[in-house]
Amino acid sequence: MVIVPATTGQMGAELKPGVLSVHEGNETSKYFVSSGFVFIHANSFADIIAVEALPLHQIDANLVQKGLAEFTQKLSSATTDLEKAKAQIGIDVHSAFNSALTG
């Protein structure tokens, strides 16, 4: 979803699970964000509203691998569209975790 009013130059989008990096001078802090919104104001200030945002060191790699295997399995055994969507979300979240841990 993108909001682009014509005159003022604001912008916004919905977030999906992944890494958010904050650059301050020479330092970068990375956070894993579960989902949320970003809103960029006309003066280049950005507001980030995240449901869950955690530093990468709080992620447990074993649980990520188990979760990925579990949801891959659920996707193949899913019948309804809703079950497939939920399994796909599980796969997306855990794959995003994997990239965050290895990237």
Next chain:
Amino acid sequence: MASNAAVPFWRAAGMTYITYSNICANLVRNCLKEPYKTEALSRERVHFSISKWTDGKPEKPTIRSDSPAE
């Protein structure tokens, strides 16, 4: 207005963004190391009371303490 690419798969399956967001948050919390995991799961608990209204009057309220994962 700018038009988007194809609708996301979860919306095509009838899910709203808020449902998607809550599922993602729940999955993320489940992949944390302790002690962060217990702190995070405590954020997910809800506790509320509901009463149905009929004929302009509330019926007896029910209290719900839902734990995470629906």
